Amino acid sequence: MINLVSVCLDDMDSQWKIEEKETLTDMLILVIHGKAIYVLNGETIELNKGDLLFISQGVRRAGMNAPEGLHQKYSVHFFAERKEQFPFDVSCSFRKVQTRHLDYMKMRFASLQQHWFGRNPHDGLICSGIALELLGYFSRELVEERFASVKLRLMQEVQDYIRTHYREPIRIEDLSHHIDRAPNYITQTFKAVTGMTPITYLHQVRVYAACDLILNSKMTIGQVSEYLGYSDQAHFNRVFKKIMGYPPSFIQSKIRGL
Structure with a gap:
């Protein structure tokens, strides 16, 4: 089970910038347009359209728009009650993969954000279910990237x-x-x-x-x-x-x- 903290959409924000600091939660990010730059524990990571990025709690993180222009991305912040239940190695500071199912992932992230801000009865349960589904797809993408x-x-x-x-x-x-x-x-x-x-x-x-x-x-x-x-x-x-x-x-x- 996971406990969601926030669901965000960064939508072509010219002022978007994250000063280097320790990441307070686990995160799952999907870039849907443009490019974003992260510096994670001193390593520079470029995120392009279709990239999924998992960041573990405690990673030192900075972020900025790419020189080429602005970007759009979803980000989900959460705490995992039992990380050993994750189907991928969470001992790594971060993992990145290019999704093969961008349209579907965009739809599910958008649905998650809609329910997160809707605050209707049972939306909390729905949000947890969608977030777990997204983590499941992320895990499958990590496996599939090894194969042609x-x-x-x-x-x-x-x-x-x-x-x-x-x-x-x-x-x-x-x-x-x-x-x-x-x-x-x-x-x-x-x-x-x-x-x-x-x-x-x-x-x-x-x-x-x-x-x-x-x-x-x-x-x-x-x-x-x-x-x-x-x-x-x-x-x-x-x-x-x-x-x-x-x-x-x-x-x-x-x-x-x-």
Whole structure:
């Protein structure tokens, strides 16, 4: 959980300047126009349109407009209750990445600012949710920047294929034929990009579908297992427990107890 302190939009401010001082909160910044210059712990950082920057609390920070002109950027100031929950290394003073999803990120930052200043009922909860989403996207961007765009696109095609055909007996050879790449390439690249093998991802998709079916249909666990392509219910139970941490019968018992 994070505690928001402020959400700001610096909008082509000719007077914008930050004298060097210690950053009092954690920060997440998105530049949407122009260029800004930061000096973080003595290191000069240029932020261009589409750059995301995370700054840890305690970093000595100065900032100014670039000589080329003014800029627009969003900045979110917050405290994290448990930094170890962040999916990226927060021990670094700062991290910068160029977003591949600028239009969407702009929309979410704008929505965050709107709710922050709206102060309507439940806006605080909405703001916390959006801020966590932005940190999640920032973390994913850090991972994705290590890979070429073509690899990311191909692995997205593999994921899309699995999500479409998850009830079928998918083999690596099927994925190989789908994107015209060797099986070894798919297995190695998919794991590098997603952190799991294609087969593990398939089981994950099936298990999440199983949760929905158990909660929202009258199917038995055996019927759910067969519907999702498992010929052996015992195998389905083992896969489900490995991913969720509890067996599918646990959900049924909770439903019956309501």
